[in-house]
Amino acid sequence: MTIHNLYIFSKNGTLLYYAEWNRLNKSGITKAEEAKLMYGMLFSIKSFVSKISPLDPKEGFLYYKTSKYTLHYFETPSGLKFVLNTDNVTQNARELLQQLYREVYLEYVVKNPLCQLNEPIQSELFKLKVDELFKKSPLFLSRSI
């Protein structure tokens, strides 16, 4: 089980935070461009899912899976978006994202008076805690593919 990378987007699509752990294939474009592409795709998937759903889509888009990786998506009621790429055998990534939101984002960004909301996160303590949370998670077993 491996975690590849993490994006956090604000309500209006700003990339707040990006981190990667085991990413072998680089996209070849700048991080800012990549983030825009990612956000655009997520935005489209979200509206597609809600339009095409035959029943009331309660939580909407949750994840997608390719032959190589799975993208997990978690959106808070306030519009904050957490995106996590893992391999295909990983489970409970959603809980990990909720934990990230509850225990790291809320504590070290929202409760830090020196952090501006909706701007890229600069806090070193936040970065440290994200890394800590992921590395101690059972989903994080770095393994070369």
Place this chain on the structure above:
Amino acid sequence: MRQQITDIKINSHTSGEADECLFEYLHSEMVNYALNKSCKNKEGEEELSRLEWMGFSVGYRIIERLTREWNRFKDELDMIKFICTDFWSSLYHKQIDNLRTNHHGVYVLQDNSFRLLNKVGANSNKQYLQESPRLLAFTCGLLRGSLANLGIISTVNAEISTLPSCKFHVQVQRI
């Protein structure tokens, strides 16, 4: 020190997440407000006296309530000890970690994980060190105000060397 402040103890047990963070959010907005209102002075230092004054009035009032179940204090050190233990734990949910004094009116109160700083930075992390003194001005006033109501006129300064620990220097003014 035998008597307990019963209602404060009960409050701190039942207090959930919400009422704790309300103070934190309000405090950070007060800091922002005070900084917006004042222009920087000549040396480029931030003008924090308004914040300190707010803390003073809050501390002056709060001490009435916190000490209502207490006997009179023996001496100055007794009062400072009260500040370090019950006062601090009712406000910041922990006690002062270290108290030092030279027995001539200087007290140094050290908190190794000050509640208003522990979300900002951790050890060996120099980020935000510049900005964090503004988060202590209110508490300095709080200390000065509560000591003033107990009959000690003092000046209180704060010092941060590594986040999230800080020291409050209380200098008692003898007349």
